[in-house]
Amino acid sequence: MTINHGILSQPGEGDSYSVAGDVTTLKATSEQTDGKYALFEVIVAPQLGPPPHIHSREAEGSFC
Template identity: 60%
Template sequence: MFANQMNQNGFLLQPGQGTSYWVLGDLYTFKTVSKDTNGTYSLMEMIVYPQTGSPPHIHSREDESFFVQSGEIQFQIDGQTLVATPGTFIYSPRGQRHLFTNKSNQPAQMLCWVTPAGLEQFFMEIGTPADDPTAPPPPVTDADIRHTIALAPQYGLTILPPDSAIN
């Protein structure tokens, strides 16, 4: 079972619980997935390590919301750059070009809601199960990047070239 059962309509996860994957150098811990919410949303806790993040991309199927819990994460959303600090909430609707990067020298942590659910399957497919979430992140290889770009269209994602971001 993905979560500790609370009752027939819900569940409880304690701190540190969830299914974790290394995704392009970052740690994604899934707190809910599609089957937990009847497909309405998924929620992941993300640890974004220094000098990592997402490539510029556009979702055609889902909206994303981010809540920064610790550290600083730079977002670029439709050409606008902002630095998100703890307590910052960002909503990015489907169709909006965006990316995020941790430009600091400390890990940052945020929650990411994806509505509707399903995108977690993409992250699980491109990621590697994190048997030890306290270990250093594995290096990102060219093969990882090629696999991500090749698989993205199956999930309604358009990965854009890095130069499409406005710095």
């Protein structure tokens, strides 16, 4: 396995999209990580964001 330390986008870099009023920026895609994970930054307005939910095939983590 080859580790590419240059995968993650730097601050201010990465493709950004507006999703349900939030701004989502892709920092590392599954294609860049050989399908191991994807990492994205989401800017969520106060009192908004996703409702409680469950993933049945993947793990999800967050940092606030």
